[in-house]
Amino acid sequence: MLSCHPTIDILTEYAAGSLPLAHSLGVSVHLDQCPHCRDQVRRLNNIGAELFSEHSAEVRPDHMASLKSKVMASLVNHEETQAAVDDNTAFQHIPRSLRRWIPQGFNDLNWMPLTPSFKLATLSNESGGAQIALSRVKPGARLPNHTHTGNEITVVLKGAFSDDEGLYREGDFICRDHNHKHQPRVTKDAECICLIILDSPIEFTGWFTRLLNPIMRYFHPNSAAT
Amino acid sequence: MNTVSETKTDNTLLVDMSQVAQARDTRALERLFDHYAPRIRAFCLSSQPGANLMADDIAQEVMIRIWNKAHLYNPSTASLNTWVFTIARNARIDYMRKNGRYQSDIDPEDFWSEMADENADPFREAQQQRDQVRIREGLTQLPSEQQQVLSKVYLEGKSHSEASEELGLPLGTVKSRVRLALNKLSVIIKR
Ligand SMILES: [Zn+2]
Numbered sequence: 001m002l003s004c005h006p007t008i009d010i011l012t013e014y015a016a017g018s019l020p021l022a023h024s025l026g027v028s029v030h031l032d033q034c035p036h037c038r039d040q041v042r043r044l045n046n047i048g049a050e051l052f053s054e055h056s057a058e059v060r061p062d063h064m065a066s067l068k069s070k071v072m073a074s075l076v077n078h079e080e081t082q083a084a085v086d087d088n089t090a091f092q093h094i095p096r097s098l099r100r101w102i103p104q105g106f107n108d109l110n111w112m113p114l115t116p117s118f119k120l121a122t123l124s125n126e127s128g129g130a131q132i133a134l135s136r137v138k139p140g141a142r143l144p145n146h147t148h149t150g151n152e153i154t155v156v157l158k159g160a161f162s163d164d165e166g167l168y169r170e171g172d173f174i175c176r177d178h179n180h181k182h183q184p185r186v187t188k189d190a191e192c193i194c195l196i197i198l199d200s201p202i203e204f205t206g207w208f209t210r211l212l213n214p215i216m217r218y219f220h221p222n223s224a225a226t
Numbered sequence: 227m228n229t230v231s232e233t234k235t236d237n238t239l240l241v242d243m244s245q246v247a248q249a250r251d252t253r254a255l256e257r258l259f260d261h262y263a264p265r266i267r268a269f270c271l272s273s274q275p276g277a278n279l280m281a282d283d284i285a286q287e288v289m290i291r292i293w294n295k296a297h298l299y300n301p302s303t304a305s306l307n308t309w310v311f312t313i314a315r316n317a318r319i320d321y322m323r324k325n326g327r328y329q330s331d332i333d334p335e336d337f338w339s340e341m342a343d344e345n346a347d348p349f350r351e352a353q354q355q356r357d358q359v360r361i362r363e364g365l366t367q368l369p370s371e372q373q374q375v376l377s378k379v380y381l382e383g384k385s386h387s388e389a390s391e392e393l394g395l396p397l398g399t400v401k402s403r404v405r406l407a408l409n410k411l412s413v414i415i416k417r
Contacts, residue, residue: 008414009401017315018385021332043413048380049308050361057268067282068259071289097336124331
């Protein structure tokens with residue numbers, strides 16, 4: 001059983017479709033491994049479905065008739081081809097919703113070394129300012145001390161890490177706000193790869209790592225504006 | 227109450243749906259259109275009042291997706307209303323994504339796939355139907371302030387903080403009204 005799940009507020013926004021897409025991606029990666037939250041989302045969807053089906057609007061019949069004939073005219077009669085399921089071992093630890101971003105496995109991504117034990121690969125810079133990236137940290141290494149200026153969502157894809165609040169394993173979903181200052185440490189037995197979704201750049205707080213800040217800003221979409 | 231007649235409608239729709247999936251019956255799709263298209267339009271107009279063109283585009287898109295994905299529908303993992311709702315919700319997000327509001331590289335079809343792959347389980351189908359009836363009846367009994375936030379969140383597609391701005395309520399109040407409603411509908415699963 002996983003120990004860290006999205007809150008009911010986050011799951012509700014996810015089911016309603018009002019959670020920002022970048023955050024929804026993080027939730028879906030968690031759902032991939034969490035039957036409990038999948039079940040919760042299914043029930044939340046049911047509420048949306050009821051509200052949706054009880055809510056209809058009067059439309060002129062001729063308008064609906066012409067819309068219907070448009071739909072019927074554009075039907076194409078072939079079954080949608082199912083996406084091929086790839087059981088390649090390179091895909092181990094890569095949830096389905098991330099496969100489009102990581103088509104050749106983790107090693108093939110463009111990893112940017114930020115310290116000798118910490119690398120970052122950007123998957124997407126969203127126009128709204130969010131950054132979606134993977135972090136990769138060597139066994140036993142500490143991450144540089146950092147704070148966030150926005151929310152940070154972390155989902156563990158491989159390995160485990162801990163901070164003063166606990167131990168996080170594969171599938172765990174961690175959401176931290178900007179008041180949070182923490183120094184995660186990866187467990188000694190294996191490297192740790194996490195999906196991270198940032199609303200705004202990470203700030204490193206140590207004297208040496210402060211030198212990293214311009215680099216982090218450079219890789220973050222909001223940096224151009226400031 | 228007219229629960230019996232509504233359940234009957236649900237069953238008629240289910241028959242039409244299986245006709246679409248198995249026999250590629252276009253008449254059955256037309257009946258699904260008659261029932262769902264006005265609802266899909268209304269759903270779109272709640273988030274973008276007056277945007278009739280958008281509502282038409284999305285209704286058309288959703289009906290085509292229903293036709294194309296019919297073989298993926300599994301009544302033991304979701305009621306038909308839930309399945310159509312999730313397709314409409316994704317299509318609405320996708321439309322916004324392609325037309326400005328949230329430009330993004332993320333394709334909503336990459337996720338929300340959780341409903342497609344569960345194994346069939348007849349026990350679950352009965353459970354689904356009971357849940358659905360309980361929610362349907364529970365919704366009509368909620369205090370109006372709770373109905374109001376649920377419809378902001380689900381129909382208008384507002385985040386909790388957008389809802390709090392529009393209603394002039396503190397964010398905490400919006401969150402707690404949503405949670406109270408979820409509790410009354412017995413939707414929250416205890417861990
Ligand atoms: Zn969970």
